[in-house]
Amino acid sequence: MSKQTDNSYVTVSGLTKRFGDLVAVDNLEFTVRTGEIFGFLGPNGAGKSTTLNIISTLLDYDKGDIRIAGHDLRREARAIKSLIGLVPQEIALFPTLTAQENVSYFAGLYGLGGSQRKQAVAEALEFVGLAEQAKKRAGKMSGGQQRRLNIACGISHDPQLIILDEPTVGVDAQSREHIMDSIRTLRDRGATIIYTSHYMPEVQEICDRIAIIDHGKLVGIGTEAELLAVVTDVKSIVVELEPQAGLAIEGITDKLGLLPDVRRVIADADGSQLRIDVDLAFSDITPLVKVLMEAGVRVRSFNNEAPDLESTFLALTGRELRQG
Amino acid sequence: MFSIFKAAQLDLLRDRFGLFFLIFFPTILCFLLGTLLASMDNPDAVIEPMTVEYVVEGDSAETQTVVDALIEQFEDVEGLDLVQASSLDAARAHLDAGEITAAIAIEEPFAIRIYEGTDSVQSRAVGAIFTGVARITGSYQALVGHYEQLYAEQYAEQAAAAQAAAAQMPQDEVSGGEASGGETVQDATAGANTPAASADQAAAADSADAAIDVDFSATSLVANKEFGISRTMMDYYAIAMIVMIIFMGGFSGGAMTLYDARRQGTLRRTLASPQSRSSIYVQYVLSWVPANMAQVLVVMLVASLCFGAQYAMSWQDNLLLFVMLFVAGQATTSIAVIIGMFIKRANPSLVLMPLLWVLLFLSGTFNKDVFIAGFSQYLPPYALQSAAFDLTLFGRQEAALVAVAVSAAVFALALAVGTVLFNRKKVA
C-alpha cells in the first residue's frame, strides 16, 4: 500500500555509500515521479549499479534517506520489496526450467499462489510475446527470447516500481522494439520505471526524464531537452575525408582550430574523419572548406550534427576512458 | 513459500550432469565393484602342505629319544611331512632350490634351529609348530624333574624310616643281619649312587614317559565357536560407496548450491523478493532432501538387487540404516552450503574435492585395508561405516542411533549457523 503523498514515487536524498576508502555514491539526490520512465545513466564505475542495488534492497547504505511509495527503505524494506520488480542486466534464469516455470518461480517468491499465479504467469508471458514458448526451456531460447523472459520474470507480480538494468543488451532490432513497446505499455498501465542503458538513442526514445551520475554524484537531471540545454551552445560538423597518403592531419586540425567560432577539432585515428565543434550560431562553412582545400584534402562530405544526448552525456562526464 | 524447493527439484530432474552422478555413476560403480569383487572373497594366503627336512646333530640316546617322539608326533599330522636329511648341507641345498619348506637342525642338548624358506607364511607356520614341540618337550623335562624329585623324596623317607627302625633293633641284628626291609641299613642309608638310587631315576623317567604317553586327543581343550557372520567385499563396498557418494556428492553439490545460484543471477533476484533471507536459505538447504534420499536408495537397491550385497537382516534395521545414511548426507550438505557461501571465486567443488578424497581415503572408504589405528576411527566417514557394519552384520543398533542423533544435531546446528551467516551477508 502506498504511503506517498506527492507524485514522487522514489525519493533519494543525501545517499552515500562507501566501500572502504572508495566513495561509490556521494550525497546523491534525485526523485522518480510516479508513472514515469526514469533514465539512469552513467559511465562504468559511476555508482549506477550500487545505487540500483540499494534501491532494490540488496545493499545497505551509509547515509541518506530513501523513500519508495512513502515507505522508508531502512525500516520498511519488506513492504518495499513487494512493490519492486527487478530485471537485472544479466539473464537471471534457470536454464533447465521452462519459461512458464521460471516465471512461476519468481511469481511464487512474491506471494502469488494457485490460480492467481497461473494467471499472472500467463499474462506475463503473453505480455512479452512468449506465450507460445511457455514450455520451452530457458536454456534453449535465443538471446532475445531470454531477455524477454527475463522481463517477464520481473513483472509477473505486477510491481509498481520496475527497475530495468540494460534490458536490451545483445538483442536484435525486433526484440528491442518489442521490449521498448512493452516498457511503454507498463508505464501506461501506471508502473514507475527506472531504466538504465548505455545505448543513448534508446534512452532518448523512451525515457521521460534522465539522470546522469558520475563518480557517485549527480551531474545532470531533467528531460532530454533540459539536459541538452545544459550543453547546447555547441553543434558539430562532421567532415568525411578520402584516404590520402602523407596527409599532415595535425597541421590541418591546428589551422581549423584557429578559425572563429570553432571550439574544437578532433580527428579520428586514421584521419578519415574530422569532427569540428562550432558555436550554434556558426553557419558559413566556407572558411573550413578553404583551409581544407589549401591543405590539399579531398572531402567526401560535410554533415551537420545537432547536439544529442550522447554528446551531452560526454560533455557532462568527459571523454576519458573509465577503468570501471 | 516452496518456490525454491520446487525449482531445485525440477532443475535436478532435468540436469543431465546431476542425474549422471545421482543415478548413472553409482549404478556403474555397483556393476564394476560387483563384478570385480565377486571373486575376491579369498584369503590372502593359505598354508600349503609343507615338507621339512631335519638332521640330528649329536648322537646321545636322549636326543634320539626326543627325535623319535617327535617323528611319532607328526606321523598323523596332515599338511606336514617330516623327512630326515642326509646332512644339513643337503637339506639347505634343497631349501635353496625351493624343494622344501624349511630345514631343521636338532641340537644337543635338545634345541631346534630352523632354516626358513622364501615363503614367510609357511615359515611362520613351521616356526609355530616347532615352538609347540619345544614347549611339549619342556613340559616333559619338567615332569622328569618332578618325578625324580618325588622319588628322591620317597626314597629319602624310606631311608629315614629304615634308619629309625634300625635304631630300635638289637645291635647284633644291625651289624650282621639283614634289616626287616630286605636290604641292609647301610644300603638304605647309602647315597644316591647305589644301584637302588639309579633304579629310582629310571623309574622317574618311566613315570614321566607314562605321563606323556597318555593320549589326550580325546580330551581337547580347544573348541571352535561359530562366528556365523560373513561379509563379502561387495557387502563392504555397498556401504562404503554410499558413504563416498554422501560425502563427495553431498559436499560438492551442497557447496555449489549458492555458487550456481550466484552465477546464474537467480540468487540476487531471489533476495530482491519479499521472502525472508532465513526462509530462502532454509529452502536452499532443504531442497537437497530428495536428492540425498535418492542417492542412498539408488545404491542400496542396485547393490542388493543386482549384486547380492547384504544389508541388514530385518526391515527395521534396513530402515534405520537408510535413515542414518540419509541424515548424515543431509548434515554434510548443510555444512557444505555454508562453505559454498564463502567460496566465491573458485569452483567450490574443485577446492573441496582433494580434501574430501583424502578424508575418505584415510577412512578406508576406497580400500578396506586402509586403517590407521588411533586416527581413522575418529574420522566421520569411518564412524559412519563402522556404525553401518555394526547394524548390518551384528544387528547392533546403538552406534547407528548415535550416528543418527549426531547427524541430526549437526544438521540442525549447521542450518541455524548458515541462516545467521546468510542473513548477515551484505550483497548476493
Next chain:
Amino acid sequence: MKKTLLVYVNSLARLRFLLVVSFLIGLGLCGAYLLFSTLGGSQETGAKAVALGVIDMDGTATAADLQDYLTDELDMELVAGDYDQLQTELIEKRISGIVEIPAGFEAALLAGRDDTPLLVTYTDDYANSAFTNAYLEQYTGSLQLLAAAADGDLEVYGELLDSAREQTPEVSVAARDEGAAERSNIWNGIIWVFAMFAIVVIILAQGMSNLLFDDRKAGTFRRVQASDVRPWQYIAGVCLAGFTVSLAMVVPVIAFLAAQGLGAEYHLGVIALLSLMEVLFVVGLALLCGLFLASRNTITAAVIASSTILNMIGGAWFPLEYAPQFMQTLAHFTPQYWFVQPIYIMAEGGSVNWPLNTLVLALFATLCFLLSGIRFATRSSQR
C-alpha cells in the same frame, strides 16, 4: 617453436593454481609412501604379525602363561577387548581370531576335565584356522601333561608350569632373508603411491580441460584458429603446460623415493618412465575432453567417470588376479592397466616387458593427440 613456447607460457600461467595443487599432491604422495611402507602389508601375507583377540575371564597363571606363549614364543600380537569389540576387529580382518579363556579354565584343567575349553572364533573364510588350532592344541596338550602330573595340586601345578617354561628348549630361526619384510613393506608403499597417483592424476586433467573449454567459450580459441598458429603448435603448447603440471606431482615422488635409497632393486627408473607415459596419456585425455565436450559439467562428469572407471578396470583400485576373465581382458584396453600392472608384477619379483608397456601407453596418448589435432584442424577448414 616460438609460437609453441608462447602458447605454453600462456597456458602455464593460467594453470598456475593447479601447478601448486599438483605439487602439494606430490608431497602428499610422498607422505603416503611413508605411511604405507610403515603400515606394511596384511598379516595373512606374512609381512605383519598374526593378531589374535584375547578375552581372559580366568585370570589365572595358566591364562597368563598362554598369553605369554602366544606373544613371546609365537610372535603373535594380542588385542584385548570385549567380545563385541573383537567381533568388529575380526570382521575387519585386523585380527585372525578371538580366543576366549573361560572362567574356571585352569580349575577344570587341574581336575582333568575337558568341559571348560578355550573358545576360538574365526571368520567363516579364514583358511588357516586349522593351523592356528594346532598351535593352541600343542600348547594345551603340554598343560594337560602338567596338570595330570600335579594330580589336582595347584601349587605343584604352578611349579611344574614354571619349570616347563624354563626348560623349554630354544627354537632359533636362521631366517633365509632378513630383509624380506622390509622389502615387502617398501613395495607395499610403492604400490599404494602409484595406484593413488593413477587415480589422482587424471583429476588434474579437469583443470586443463576447463582451460581449453573456457577458450572455446570465450572465443579465444577461434582467435587462435584464425591466426597463423598451426594446430600442432597450439596443441603442443597446451599439452606441454599440462605435462608440466602433472610432472609437478610425479617428480617430487620419484625424487623422494630415490632419496630413500630405492635404486635398481625397485626398478625406480622403469616406474618413472611409466609414470611419464601415464602423464602423457592423461594430458591427451584432457585435450580430448577440452576440445570435444560441450560444457564444464560434462567435462567434470567425463573426468571423474573415466578416473574411477578406467582405474577400476585397469587394476589401480583392486588387483585383477581375482577378476573374471572378461574383466581381465577388458583391462588390457585401459592405459591404467599398462601402468599399474607392471608395478604389481615387479613387487612379486617378476620381470616386466617395460618397452612394451611404454609403447602401449605412448600409443594411447598418441591416439588422443591425433583425434584432438583432427578436431582442431577440421574446425579450421570449416571456416
